[in-house]
Amino acid sequence: MDINTQTLYTVTVYSENHVGLLTQISNIFTRRFINIESLTVSASAMKGVHKFTITCYSDDKAIEKLVKQVEKKIDVLTAYYYVEDEIISREIALFKVTTETLMANNTIESLVNRYNAKIIEVNNLYTVIEKTGGKTEIRELFDELEHYGILQFVRSGSVSITRSKYEQLSDVTMC
Amino acid sequence: MDNRESVSGSVSLMKSLIEEGTDTIFGYPGGQIMPVFDALYDYRQKLKHILVRHEQGAVHAAQGYSRASGKVGVVIVTSGPGATNTVTGIADAMIDSTPLVVISGQVVSPLLGTDAFQEVDIVGISQPVTKWSYQVRRADEIAWAVAQAFYIASSGRPGPVLLDFTKDAQVSMINHYYEKCTSIRSYVSMPKIDRANVRKAAELINSAKKPLALVGQGVEIGKAEQELISFIEKAQIPAAWTLLGASVMPFDHPLNKGMLGMHGNLAPNQKTNECDLLIAIGMRFDDRVIGDVNTYAKQAKIIHFDIDPAEIGKNVDVDIPVLGDVKKTLPAVTALLKQADHDDWIESFDIINGEEYDRVIANEIYCDREYISMGEVIRRISEKTGNEAITVTDVGQNQMMAARYSKHKNPRSFISSGGLGTMGFGLPAAIGAKIAVPDRTVCLFCGDGGIQMCIQELGTIMQSNVKVKIIILNNRYLGMVRQWQEIFFNKRYSETPMLNPDFVKIAEAYRIKGRKVSKRDDLDDAIREMLEHNGAYLLEVDVEKKGMVLPMIPPGMNVSSVILEK
Numbered sequence: 123m124d125i126n127t128q129t130l131y132t133v134t135v136y137s138e139n140h141v142g143l144l145t146q147i148s149n150i151f152t153r154r155f156i157n158i159e160s161l162t163v164s165a166s167a168m169k170g171v172h173k174f175t176i177t178c179y180s181d182d183k184a185i186e187k188l189v190k191q192v193e194k195k196i197d198v199l200t201a202y203y204y205v206e207d208e209i210i211s212r213e214i215a216l217f218k219v220t221t222e223t224l225m226a227n228n229t230i231e232s233l234v235n236r237y238n239a240k241i242i243e244v245n246n247l248y249t250v251i252e253k254t255g256g257k258t259e260i261r262e263l264f265d266e267l268e269h270y271g272i273l274q275f276v277r278s279g280s281v282s283i284t285r286s287k288y289e290q291l292s293d294v295t296m297c
Numbered sequence: 298m299d300n301r302e303s304v305s306g307s308v309s310l311m312k313s314l315i316e317e318g319t320d321t322i323f324g325y326p327g328g329q330i331m332p333v334f335d336a337l338y339d340y341r342q343k344l345k346h347i348l349v350r351h352e353q354g355a356v357h358a359a360q361g362y363s364r365a366s367g368k369v370g371v372v373i374v375t376s377g378p379g380a381t382n383t384v385t386g387i388a389d390a391m392i393d394s395t396p397l398v399v400i401s402g403q404v405v406s407p408l409l410g411t412d413a414f415q416e417v418d419i420v421g422i423s424q425p426v427t428k429w430s431y432q433v434r435r436a437d438e439i440a441w442a443v444a445q446a447f448y449i450a451s452s453g454r455p456g457p458v459l460l461d462f463t464k465d466a467q468v469s470m471i472n473h474y475y476e477k478c479t480s481i482r483s484y485v486s487m488p489k490i491d492r493a494n495v496r497k498a499a500e501l502i503n504s505a506k507k508p509l510a511l512v513g514q515g516v517e518i519g520k521a522e523q524e525l526i527s528f529i530e531k532a533q534i535p536a537a538w539t540l541l542g543a544s545v546m547p548f549d550h551p552l553n554k555g556m557l558g559m560h561g562n563l564a565p566n567q568k569t570n571e572c573d574l575l576i577a578i579g580m581r582f583d584d585r586v587i588g589d590v591n592t593y594a595k596q597a598k599i600i601h602f603d604i605d606p607a608e609i610g611k612n613v614d615v616d617i618p619v620l621g622d623v624k625k626t627l628p629a630v631t632a633l634l635k636q637a638d639h640d641d642w643i644e645s646f647d648i649i650n651g652e653e654y655d656r657v658i659a660n661e662i663y664c665d666r667e668y669i670s671m672g673e674v675i676r677r678i679s680e681k682t683g684n685e686a687i688t689v690t691d692v693g694q695n696q697m698m699a700a701r702y703s704k705h706k707n708p709r710s711f712i713s714s715g716g717l718g719t720m721g722f723g724l725p726a727a728i729g730a731k732i733a734v735p736d737r738t739v740c741l742f743c744g745d746g747g748i749q750m751c752i753q754e755l756g757t758i759m760q761s762n763v764k765v766k767i768i769i770l771n772n773r774y775l776g777m778v779r780q781w782q783e784i785f786f787n788k789r790y791s792e793t794p795m796l797n798p799d800f801v802k803i804a805e806a807y808r809i810k811g812r813k814v815s816k817r818d819d820l821d822d823a824i825r826e827m828l829e830h831n832g833a834y835l836l837e838v839d840v841e842k843k844g845m846v847l848p849m850i851p852p853g854m855n856v857s858s859v860i861l862e863k
Contacts, residue, residue, distance in 0.1 A: 138483050146424050153425070183610075190607040196429045196449055199483045 128179040130159070130257075132209055132282050135174040135192055136166060136199040143197050147174060150191045156180055160213070160279030167288075171199060175282050204284065211282040215260045217251040217267055218274035224249045230270060237263045248273060301472040306436030307336035309473040310400070310462070313443035315343055316475045319371050321362060321732060322346045323355040327375025329415060330402030332467040334373075347732060347761050350753035352379050354725040356386025357751065360395050361729030364712045365687060365737075367520070369451050370729065372399045377415030380461070381422065385719055387457045388426040392716030393541060394518060396455035398446045399423075406434045406463045420461050428456035436469040440476070448478035453486035454605040455518060488606055488620040490629065498576075498600045498617045499633030505574035505598075507642045508534045509565070511557060511586075514541035514715075515579015515603065516623055522708045524627040525578065526550070532634045535643050537565030539580045543700055544710035548684060554646040558586040560697040560846050564649035566856040569594050578602045579623050582612040583716065584852075592855045602626055656861050657847050662702055668841035669817050671695065671770045675702040678740055678768065681824050686738040686766075687712060687730050691723030691747030693777035695770050697846040699742040721750025727765045728757055738766065738828065745771040745797050755807040758833045766827050767809075767835040769800055772842050780845050784860070804835035811835035 137143055144163065151158050159177040166173035180188065185203050192201040221244060224230045230249075234241060239253035253263055260277060304312070310333060314322070322344055326334040337346060349355040352374045359370025370390075374383055380401040390397045404413040423430045429449045433442045439462070446458040480486075502508055516525050522545055529536050535554045538545060546553045555562030557569070569575065575597045580586070587593045593613060601608070601615040602623055609618040619626050661672030675698050679686070684704040690696040690713040705711055712730055714722035727741035748769050758765060779793040804811035810830055814823045820838070827834040849860045 142420065142424065142430075145421065149425050187607070187611055190609075190611075194605070194607050196481065196484045 128181055129205060131178055131180055131185045131203050131205060132211060132280060133174075133176040133178065133185070133189060133192070133201060133203045134282065134284075135176070135201040137172050137174065137195075138197045138199070139170060139172045140197045143195070144174075146195055147176075147192055147198075150188060151176075151178065154184065154188060156184065156188065162279040162281055164281075175280055177280050204282070209282045209284050211256065211280045212254055213257060213260055213278050213280050215253045215264070215275070215277040217253070217264070217272055218248050219251065219267060219270060219272060221246060221249045223270045230267070233263065233266050239263065301474045303470055304473045305332065305336065305467070306439050306462070306469055306471060307332040307467045309436060309439045309471060310443065310467070311336050311340045311344065312473055313440050313475055314371065315340070316477070317369070317443065317447045319369070320345060322371045322373055323349055323358045323362070323729065324373035325349055325352050325355055325375070325379060327379045327402065327415070329376035329404055329464050330373060330379070330400075330462075330467075332464065333400070333402065333462070337373075347728075347757060349725065350756045351751065352382035353386055353721065354728075354751050354754045354757065356383045356390070356397065356399065357719070357722050357725035358729035358732070358754075358757070359397050359399075360386060360390050360393075360722075361689060361712055361726030362733040363395050363397065363729075364726070365709055365730035366733035367709065368733070369396045369398055369447055372397065374399070374401050375415070376402045376404060376419070377417045379415075380417055380419035384422060384426065385717075387423055387459065389714050389717040389719045389722065390457040391426045391428070393714065394455050394514065395457065396450040397457040398443075398450050399457060399459045401459065401461050402467070403432065403461045403463045405465045407465075409463070419459065423459045426457070427459050430459040430461075432461040432463070433466050434463050436466050436471040439466065439471075440473060444476060444478040445481065448481070449484065453484075487622055488604065490621040490626055491619070494617055494619050495626065495629045496633065498619050499630050501574055501598055501600060501617060502532055502534070502576065502630070503633075503635050503637070507568075507572045507639065508532065508574040508576060509568055509572040510534045510536035510576045510578060511539070511569075511580050512536050512542045512545050512578050513539045513580025514545070516542065516545045517579075517708055519579060519604070519623040521579075521623040521627055522546070524624060524631070528627045528631045528634070531631055532637045533639050533643065534576065535568070535639070535646050537562070539583070539586055539715075540700055540713060541711075541715040542580065543713075544705035544708055547706050548704035552643070555650060556700060558583075559588070559850050559852070560701065560848065561586075562650055562701075563653040563848055563856075563859065563861075564646040566850065566859070567649055568646060570596065570856060572597050575599045576602070577615075578627070579604075581608050584612070587613060588850050589853055589855045653848065653861070661698075661847075664817075666841060669814070669820060669838055671698040671772075671840050671844050672702045673817075674768065674770060674820065674838050674840065675699050675742060677820060678824055679703040681828055682738050682740065686710070686740045687734065689713070689723055689727040689730055689739060689741045691741070691743035692718045692720045693744050693747060693775070694772075694780065694844065694846050695742045695744045695747070695776075697777075698770070701846075703742075720747040723747055724751045724767065725754045725757070727767070728754060728761075728763045731763050731765045732761070735764075740766045740768060742768050742770060744776055745769055745773060745795055745800075746775045748800070749797075752803070755804065755809060758809060759807045762832070764832050767804075767833070768827075769835065769837045770840050771797065771800070771837055772840050772844060773797060774842060776844065777846070779843070783843070783845070784849070785851070800835060800837045809833045809835055811837065813837040813839070815839040
């Protein structure tokens with residue numbers, strides 16, 4: 123699938139906290155050849171209810187069908203999908219660069235300031251930079267830092283929250 | 298104080314099954330399920346166990362049992378290979394919405410994940426093909442898990458559930474207390490009926506000039522056969538059926554216009570692309586029904602009655618979805634319908650079906666060629682049973698011929714592996730059906746290929762005295778594949794000719810009466826003998842080697858490409 127012609131969707135799934143549910147949900151993506159870009163699982167604001175945040179590239183028809191299949195799983199309370207502007211999403215990224223390059227000029231430090239990132243550890247060998255933000259911002263910072271050599275890079279999955287007031291679980295009786 | 302009593306996990310399982318109304322189990326013992334079979338020994342009066350010859354047979358038999366009776370089919374097998382052997386049947390039940398509870402043994406819980414003898418992750422393996430799959434590791438969970446399993450299997454859109462019992466859960470002592478499951482917070486078994494859509498559906502039907510109803514197994518599962526008849530009669534809507542909907546409507550109902558799909562009748566397939574309104578009821582627009590989705594019913598509005606929200610818009614875009622139980626949604630729409638007549642429209646089906654009769658059907662069911670045709674065997678048997686038998690099929694040409702030429706007066710009379718197309722399904726499914734409804738005649742039509750995929754179940758017939766009638770349509774080919782090779786692969790018959798054993802002798806070895814017929818003149822007498830015989834019977838019929846199931850719409854094509862003649 124060509125991801126350039128596709129939209130990035132965020133799928134949120136509210137479920138019981140049961141063993142094995144992650145495989146069941148990821149299988150639904152695999153069977154339809156949709157690659158999961160990122161995935162986080164955590165407790166939600168409701169006791170006993172877990173929340174999956176999954177991002178993937180797809181199109182509107184395929185994503186609608188996929189979410190219906192996710193909802194069909196017995197232990198899933200409900201599932202939704204969003205395009206980027208319907209939600210607030212953040213990722214965290216960590217970059218490791220040599221301390222030598224950091225010291226050699228001011229560019230890295232000014233990049234850190236410009237991108238609202240911060241330096242969280244410095245020693246003789248390396249420096250670790252932390253950046254929290256949107257996907258694009260993190261990508262841009264990566265591209266900039268790449269000129270100076272990145273030793274290690276890691277980014278989290280997206281965590282997202284909707285622009286509605288509460289968790290969207292009104293149609294499920296919570297007990 | 299509840300009526301609790303201290304029992305082993307295995308006894309708790311027996312008691313739980315009885316609470317759910319189970320009286321028949323299909324199974325096969327083995328090491329990690331022995332405590333359960335030991336408990337079963339004390340409950341054998343209440344829980345009749347049918348010992349199969351292979352675990353795949355157990356699942357297909359439970360499917361046949363469920364499809365004939367409407368009850369949940371129950372299977373008990375051991376761990377490891379016992380469990381993996383059930384997977385094909387479970388997948389078949391999943392795609393054909395058949396309620397099953399499959400119980401497998403598992404190694405003791407401390408050994409889980411150690412590659413212990415006969416350990417397999419059956420919960421993981423079965424998850425994609427079950428409605429729910431759960432491992433029970435503690436005896437005190439058993440009653441709860443069984444209650445959940447039956448509720449999930451039988452409610453909403455039914456399907457198979459697997460429960461994997463570790464051996465320690467089977468033997469530990471607990472206080473048994475059973476409570477039926479009536480709801481699960483994360484599971485909506487029955488979608489709410491949207492009154493606005495009921496109204497919109499009725500309006501569309503009332504204004505339609507050329508409506509066509511497509512009837513699937515959902516109507517039978519929802520026990521809404523009468524509601525369907527009232528619906529189509531009130532607004533005079535011609536109706537056609539999918540493979541699994543073959544016995545929903547009586548064959549002689551004037552609005553019954555035949556089968557849909559690749560080997561379906563000409564009129565309903567053509568009219569799908571001429572109607573102004575398509576009303577799908579408990580069917581799922583399978584690719585074998587719709588062919589080319591891009592040219593399928595583009596001129597028509599589509600209403601879709603279904604219980605499963607995930608089916609709406611899955612294969613075909615729908616204008617009005619009517620979600621819910623057809624037993625309720627059909628009458629709700631019927632109440633808003635105006636009496637209508639579409640006489641010219643209805644008659645137009647009969648003209649096209651008449652053309653198909655002349656060009657295809659007559660030659661097949663009243664064959665005058667040298668060798669016996671498949672269709673005439675089925676036509677004769679259907680007639681001789683007064684169209685009242687349960688027809689079970691295997692998969693392939695035998696299945697399509699049986700769907701086309703067996704006729705049904707009553708619901709739950711056609712049992713076939715539709716979605717998965719599992720060869721080997723027929724023989725065990727026929728066993729299960731006969732056990733479910735012993736008063737009905739059960740006729741299995743199968744090919745010489747499919748019978749050999751589960752032929753070991755002749756042993757089950759012998760041991761449990763199951764009086765099924767087995768008809769082998771022997772063309773010494775894997776006939777449907779051969780047919781495709783003839784049409785699409787330049788008659789290159791790669792690995793389809795079969796060298797077969799003497800089926801009648803095999804039957805005899807299992808103490809089953811049998812007869813082989815090669816001449817048309819002997820056929821009626823053999824059928825009479827088979828139906829009169831009080832016991833299982835195997836009738837092998839030598840049929841023409843290169844018979845074809847026609848009409849045929851090539852895969853992915855539309856009805857304009859239909860093949861009518863060889």
